[in-house]
Amino acid sequence: MISRALRHCIINQTSRSYTTSTTKQRSSTTRMSGVKYNNNNVNRGPRPNYFLGLQIDNQAIIDQLKQIQNHIGGRVPDAKKSIIAIEKLHLTLFVMTLDDVPTQLALIKTLLPQAKTLMNETFDNVIPSSSIVGIGSFNDRVIWAGLKEDDKSKLTVFYGKLLKLFQDNNIQVEDRWSPHITLAKGQKDGAMLRATKESERFKDQDFGIQQFNSLQLMRIGSTNKQTGYYDIIDSINF
Missing domain, CATH: 3.90.1140.10 (Cyclic phosphodiesterase)
Structure with a gap:
C-alpha cells in the first residue's frame, strides 16, 4: 500500500506538472497567434477617420x-x-x-x-x-x-x-x-x-x-x- 505521505507527494508533483504544461501550452499559443492575454491589447479594427x-x-x-x-x-x-x-x-x-x-x-x-x-x-x-x-x-x-x-x-x-x-x-x-x-x-x-x-x-x-x-x-x-x-x-x- 502507498503511504499517505507518498500519495500526497505524488499528487503535488502531478499538479505541478499539469500547471507547468498548461502554462507552456498557453505561452506557445500566445507566441503562435501573436495575441497577448491582455484586455488593453484587443484588436478593435480600423478606427473611424x-x-x-x-x-x-x-x-x-x-x-x-x-x-x-x-x-x-x-x-x-x-x-x-x-x-x-x-x-x-x-x-x-x-x-x-x-x-x-x-x-x-x-x-x-x-x-x-x-x-x-x-x-x-x-x-x-x-x-x-x-x-x-x-x-x-x-x-x-x-x-x-x-x-x-x-x-x-x-x-x-x-x-x-x-x-x-x-x-x-x-x-x-x-x-x-x-x-x-x-x-x-x-x-x-x-x-x-x-x-x-x-x-x-x-x-x-x-x-x-x-x-x-x-x-x-x-x-x-x-x-x-x-x-x-x-x-x-x-x-x-x-
Missing part, C-alpha cells in the same frame, strides 16, 4: 457655450484639458471608416448633392434649424449641449435617409444617432465627474436657434490652421 457634420456658427450660441466651458474650467481646473476648442463646435451626423480613402472620398463627394435633395425633401425646402437647449452628459465622460426635442424629429428623419444613402453605396458608417454638441470629453475620472456635476445647473438653459446652412465632410482629428475648425474636405449648402 471621417465624418459628416453641421457646424455651430451662431456667435450668440457660441459665446454662451464658451461661458459654460469657462465656468466648468474655473470650478474644476483638472477638467480644463478635456474641454473642446470652442472653434470646433458642431453636430455630428455620423462617422465613417474609409479604408480606400481617395476612392471613397471621391464617391462621397458625388453623394453630397443627393444629400441636399434628401434634406430639402425632409424640411420642405426650408433651411433646417434647431433650438440649442440644455446641458447633459454621457457616462460622466462627455458634456454636451442638446437640441430641442421637437426639432430632433425631422433631423432624425434626414439622418435615416442619409444613412441609407451611404450604406447603399458601401460606405462603412457608424449607426449611432444621438444628436449633441460636445463641449468636453475626457476619461471617466474624478475631474470629469465633478465637471459633470457642475454642468447640471445648466440642464434647462436655452441658448438660441442655430440654422444649419451646409453639410460638411471632415477628417476626424484635423484642425484648420486659419479657422481652428476642422479641415473641410467638401461641403454643400442647403
Whole structure:
C-alpha cells in the first residue's frame, strides 16, 4: 500500500506538472497567434477617420457655450484639458471608416448633392434649424449641449435617409444617432465627474436657434490652421 505521505507527494508533483504544461501550452499559443492575454491589447479594427457634420456658427450660441466651458474650467481646473476648442463646435451626423480613402472620398463627394435633395425633401425646402437647449452628459465622460426635442424629429428623419444613402453605396458608417454638441470629453475620472456635476445647473438653459446652412465632410482629428475648425474636405449648402 502507498503511504499517505507518498500519495500526497505524488499528487503535488502531478499538479505541478499539469500547471507547468498548461502554462507552456498557453505561452506557445500566445507566441503562435501573436495575441497577448491582455484586455488593453484587443484588436478593435480600423478606427473611424471621417465624418459628416453641421457646424455651430451662431456667435450668440457660441459665446454662451464658451461661458459654460469657462465656468466648468474655473470650478474644476483638472477638467480644463478635456474641454473642446470652442472653434470646433458642431453636430455630428455620423462617422465613417474609409479604408480606400481617395476612392471613397471621391464617391462621397458625388453623394453630397443627393444629400441636399434628401434634406430639402425632409424640411420642405426650408433651411433646417434647431433650438440649442440644455446641458447633459454621457457616462460622466462627455458634456454636451442638446437640441430641442421637437426639432430632433425631422433631423432624425434626414439622418435615416442619409444613412441609407451611404450604406447603399458601401460606405462603412457608424449607426449611432444621438444628436449633441460636445463641449468636453475626457476619461471617466474624478475631474470629469465633478465637471459633470457642475454642468447640471445648466440642464434647462436655452441658448438660441442655430440654422444649419451646409453639410460638411471632415477628417476626424484635423484642425484648420486659419479657422481652428476642422479641415473641410467638401461641403454643400442647403
